[in-house]
Each structure stands twice: as C-alpha cells, then as structure tokens.
Amino acid sequence: MKKIFVLLVLAVFMFNLISCSSETEENSPSDRVNEDKKVVAELEGTITAISEKSIELVDIKGDPYVAHLPENLNFAENVSEDFEIGNLIVIGFDGMVMESYPMQINAISIISNETGEINQVENKTGEFIQVENRTGDFNKEIIDGINQTGYDVLDLLYTNDSSGNLLFSPISLTSTLSMLENGASGITKDEILDVLNIESDSELNETYNALINRFYSISDNVDDKDRPITTIDLANSFWFRNNNLNIKQSYIDIVKSFYDGDIYSVDFGKSETKDSMNKWIEDRTNGLLKDTIKETNTLDVSYLINTLYFKGQWLDEFPKIYTKKEEFTLGNQEKVTVDMMHRLTGRSYYESKDAQVVVLNYSSASMYVILPKGNIGRFIEKHDYEDIRDMISEAEYKEVDLYFPKFKFSSNNDLIKILKSLGMPSAFNSSTAEFDDMIESSGDYAVSKAFQNTIIEVDEEGTEAAAVTVIGVMATALKEPEEPVLMNCDRPFMIIIKERSSNCDLFIGIVQDPSKN
16 A cells, blocks of 8 residues: 555635624624634544545544545545555644534645645535544543532532632542542442442543543643644642551552652641642642642641643634623623623534523633523523533534623632532541541541632633642541524623543533622
8 A cells, every 4th residue: 555645634714704783883793704714733643434424533642533524525536546544644724623613614635745646625515524533531421420520519509609600620629539539448438439420430540540641632732833722731649647647558659640649748737838738739720829728737637639720722712802891780680891702703502492502612622601591590400410411412503693701700619518418428527437548547537628719711812720629638527503693691601611522521610790800
C-alpha cells in the first residue's frame, strides 16, 4: 500500500445573519460576523475507515474521531484510488478542532504528497458535517454517577438557599470522595459509593486516572497561538500528621499513582502548615482561590484536597460592541441592571414547554445554559438530572438570537449536612467511621470538615472558573432553526460546563443575580 499524505481542508461557510425587527440598524447582528475566517488548526491522524457517509480516524494521541458526511456528497467516489485506510489525514477547521460541532463545508481537497494529485469534492448539499470525538476510556456508570451526584448536591444547596447564586463542581467533590473511599471500609465505604451513585469501586480509580490524563492532554495542547485554548487542571493532594500516625503505604500509592496526588507529611499544630496548604490551592487555581484553610490544629489527622481550574475561550465570542445595559428579572420579580451580551449565530439548541437550552462551545468543552420558562425553583422540583440530560441530548443546530449576561461570583458550600442527607452519615461519627484502609494506627477517627469553594467569571471572551474541595479527618468525632430563535437570559437560569469527550460535568450552577459578585 502506498504511503501518501492527505490534506482535507474544510472551508467554513459563514452564515448570512439577518437582523431582527426588534433591533435598530446600528445594532444589527447581520453586521457582526460577515467575513471569512482562516483555517488555523488541524486534526491529524490515521484513517481507520472511509465510506460515503463518514471518515473515521485516530489522532496522534490515540483518540478516535468520526466525520459524518452529507449523504449526497459522494466523497468516497470522487477521491484518488490511492486514498486508503492507513494513510495519514489532516482535517483543517475554522479556528480549531471541534468535537460534535456542525459546520457548513464549501469543499474537501485531497492532496497526495507523492504525486501531487489534487482531488476536490464540492459540497453543494447545504447540509452540515459533524465531527465527533469517540474517546471510549471512560466508564459510563461512573461518569453518570459524577453528574448525578452534582445535580443531587445542587438540588439540596438550592433548597437551603433559593435566592443566591450557586456554583458547584461535581468532579471536584467526587474526586475527593473517591480518594476517601479508597481509605474506607465496611459501612463507611458502602455509603460513599451510594453518594457516588455507583454499586462498586471496580474501575473507579482507573476512570479518574483517565479523566486526569484527558484533561491534561487538553490543557497541554497550546502550540497554536491562534487557536482558542481550553485549560482543565484537576489536581489532588493528601496531607497527613507526621507524628504518632501510621498511614498505610498502599493508600499513599493509590493517591499518587491513580490520582496524581501530591503527598505531604506535616505538623498541623504549626501555622505554616495552613499557609503551605493555602499556597498549594492558590497555585493550582491560578490565584482565584485564596485563604481556603482558616486553621489547623493538633487533632487534625489528614486532609484530602482537590482543585479544579477551568479556562475556556468561546469559539463564537460575543462582540463587546453589542454588550449593553439591560434589565434582569430576579426570582422575586425585582429588576437589576446587568451587562447583557448579544450575538446571533448558529448554535445547538433545544426548546420544550418548560425550558430553552443552548450550547456555548469552547475547545473540547461546552457550557449548557438552561433557561426555564417559569420559576426556576418549580423547574428544579419538577425535573431530575435525567430530564436535564435528555434535554441536552436532543439539542439540534439552529440560529439563535442569544442574550446572555456577564457575571462573576463565588460560592462557599459546607457539605457536611449535604453528604449526610445523601446517605453517608457514618463517616462523620468516630463510633461508626471506618478508615482502616488509610490509617494503621489505633484510635477513633472521623471526617470533621467537608466543604467546597468555587468562583466563576463569564464575559465576552469566555469563562474562567475554579473549585476546591476539602475533606478533613480528625481524631475526634462530630456529633452531627428556520428562523432565529430568541433566547433572552434575563431571568434566573442554570449552567452546566462539560468536558465533551468524557461527558463529565465540571461545574453546575444557578445564576439568580448576575449583578451580584
């Protein structure tokens, strides 16, 4: 079989945006984006299958992709007979490689580096090509459990405070709980698995290791200066008392090898230990989260800490010139003034009698905005996570006239009552807590601290967010389409930020008041 180098250039056809009758000529969305973009990034890999309907390939990192072709494109019939399985292929996109992102294609060009022969197939179908990442290294039950746990926690947080902004990281909490589960035994272990919404810990460590590696591969891909970059940094650490305590080496090995955890033997009675812990958190959240640990003391046995840092640039940024002061209606019907961004463009979109859902894409991740048509509290009461998941999965490509507010806020969430309510009370009582797989020393130990702090900022260019989850163990027990659709996010809404290939929820939140920091 001949070795050839194939260049598949996908030239993106820009949509002709039309102005809405509600907008002035000065603020016409048709003037916003009306120029061709350059092909500035590539997906390179080896062809594994080709047909009239699709091209399948494996990229240089081993991730499988499939490009779904319009039925009438007749791609396979119009290329050189040298174009075969096993050849190299480079797919050039507008801006960057986009998984599950539909695009209008003008033409596909095949160039042989041996003969120089060029085959061009014009796309006059008017249909879209969709490129999908089919990475399959993730246990679906565990990923679904992560997402379900996040929604369960958000539901309880909203029940406790239905007026403030909320932001929570499912993956940060479940990463910390998974590390804790490795050190637990008996009923304590079973209860943690219940909170994680999984039946056993089979493949648990392997799945989190795969997620860490996936996030690292996304963040490490920064060679192209013109490419919108996404950073997802998930970090773990284990801090334990350095005197009169025997931590099992097998437990340390699990935290280090599967969770890439930093290990620290410290004196919790010294103030510099708290300072070191806070510096570790601050460094791994790009300075967004400071002074997380308020104090430590000699009764502290260990701390498990997870941090998540996310930064993503919109693939379709909101032009700053169209950001205007607009009214936002709070849940109590009071109105506040916010900076409302605006853009008319093609997006994945879903609508039912209860809500509108729109997808805002970053490179390798997406924000799902769920805008209830009625009261957000009644929406949450009526819909479980499966309902939300179904809405997301049914999104289809449409032109959306989107109004979306800028916002920045932080959220500090104590999780002890939440975790007890979700079904793991034994970990918080020294008479029932079992951490035999973590600690060899005799004595009574229980979880004394469990909290998560988060922060998020959303503007015209993208999103920056961070989370830290802390679980502390103490030597004492606690006693306790056709036409553009209008989506105006001028009232409370939900957001979910997902990493696309794993379908894992990074953040889930409720924006009640974008004007409140």
